Amino acid sequence: MGMWKDRNVWIILCGEMIAGLGLWTGIIGNLEFMQEKIPSDFVKSLIMGLGLLAGILVGPLVGKIIDQSRKKNILLLAGAGRLVSVGFMLIAIWTGSIWWMVAFMVSIQLSAAFYFPALQAAIPLVVKEENLLTMNGWHMNVATIARVAGTALAGVLLVYWPISTLYLISMVAYVGLLFFTWMLRIDEGKGREAQVKTTAKSGGFMEVFPVLKSYPVVTMTVIMTLIPLLFLGSFNLMVINISEIQDSSAIKGMIYATEGFAFMLGTMTVKYLANKWKTQTILFIFVCLIGFAEMMLVFADQQFLTLVAFAIFGFSIGCFFPTAMVIFQKQMPKEFHGRFFSFRNMLERVVFQIVLLATGALLDLIGLQSMVVVFGTMSLGLTVVFFIQLKRKNIILDQMKPAAKSA
Incomplete structure (x- = not known):
């Protein structure tokens, strides 16, 4: 329980709660704004994709900057960038301009491209190695509570107040995040920082690739984390379509709410599963369940089965992602954390964007219920392929055994 005596832990979790409320009230505002202004799902996906593209383009630079700089400074600057982006969205609402919304999407994703890799690199500097699974789980739990509360709050506010109210709440939340970030005390020793700077200058972002070759467990886990993105990348567009199919806002x-509560249950359950099951078992079982949940959305016209599908998905990613994050934080050398997490962020954004565009096109062409069969089949097929690869290369995904460096 020593982790809970650390003020940094509480600051990170409180900051995540406040920022999450701001983020998700804003996301509901985005969906509402696009539903009013843009009829085509594909055009919606293009607009969402522009922001992701901006994050992808700066990815190589982001990793190098994070490894050469103090994490707290990066977090503060990214927080300030979020405030500027909300200003763009307020202008979009007041003018009715889609282009100002595009400016919002680009700027908020640029801020996220710096914020999340810096935070993921900072967490191992704040908590001890044996507490990483607990910290990752609680951090994701708090983010999920904020998501459930933020979406519920946004739904109530939209009934009584204009959409601009959501972004004013976002702005207040991001000011709160800046305050909590400023209170952080991260120990980045001079010796280690100098070592990181020397390493970063020699090869920059590209040095991640030879390091990944020395850590096949990390490489395989990175690839496996891309499978849930088929569901995550299409999530918001699917929610809009299910709402239209069931004629229910x-x-x-x-x-x-269902997916969020199931996710929290998953993050609490995975700590007990980690003591009984191998890491490899946890990852593969829950990736298979994610594919099954996608298939279940064939019954998207049935409210109960729809909610069951999202509950299975939420529980599965609640078990999957904290486990994968511990592998990354323990196995990858700390001096490469900034570049690695930035690389992973960039890779996820590329896949997320492809999924987003494909979702928009498929929803227009074949509809939701046919699309989920395609995505579910792909998820289960990729899982089988990766399992065969692990067996063939004799890779063991065991987070408790540090990977040996290659000679």
Whole structure:
């Protein structure tokens, strides 16, 4: 329980709660704004994709900057960038301009491209190695509580107040995040920082690739984390479509709440599963369940089965992602954390964007219920392929055994 006596832990979790409330009230605002202004799902996906593209383009630079700089400074600058981006969205609402919304999407994703890798690199500097699974789980739990509360709050506010209210709340939340970030005390020793700077200058972002070759467990886990993105990348567009299929605006909030609570249950359960099951077992079982949940959305016209599908998905990613994050934080050398997490962030954004565009096109062409069969089949097929690869290369995904460096 020593982790809970650390003020940094509480600051990170409180900051995540406040920022999450701001983020998710804003996301519901985005969906509402696009539903009013843009009829085509594919055009919606293009607009969402522009922001992701901006994050992808700066990815190589981000990793190098994070490894050469103090994590707290990066977090503060990214927080300030979020405030500027909310200003763009307020202008979009007041003018009715889609282009100002595009400016918001680009700027908020640029801020996220710096913020999340810096935070993931900072967590191992704040908590001890044996507490990483607990910290990752609680951090994801708090983010999920904020998501459930933020989406519920946004739904209530939209009934009584204009959409601009959501972004004013976001702005207040991001000011709160800046305050909590400023209170952080991260020990980045001079000796280690100098070592990181020397290493970073020699090869920059590209040095991640030879390091990944020395850590096949990390490489395989990175690839496996891309499978849930088929579901995550299509999540918001699917929620809009399910709402239209069931002719219910209330189902949006119900889906977010169900998935969110199931996710929290997963993050609490995985600590016990980690003591009984191998890491490899945890990752593969829950990736298979994610594919099964996608298939279940064939019954998207049935409210109960829809909610069951999102509950299975939420529980599965609640078990999957904290486990994968511990592998990354323990196995990858700390002096490469900034570049590695930035690389992973960039890779996820590339896949996320491809999925987003594909989702928009498929929803227009074949509809939701046919699309989920395609995505579910792909998820299960990729899982089988990766399992065969692990067996063939004799890779063991055991987070408790540090990877040996190659000679």
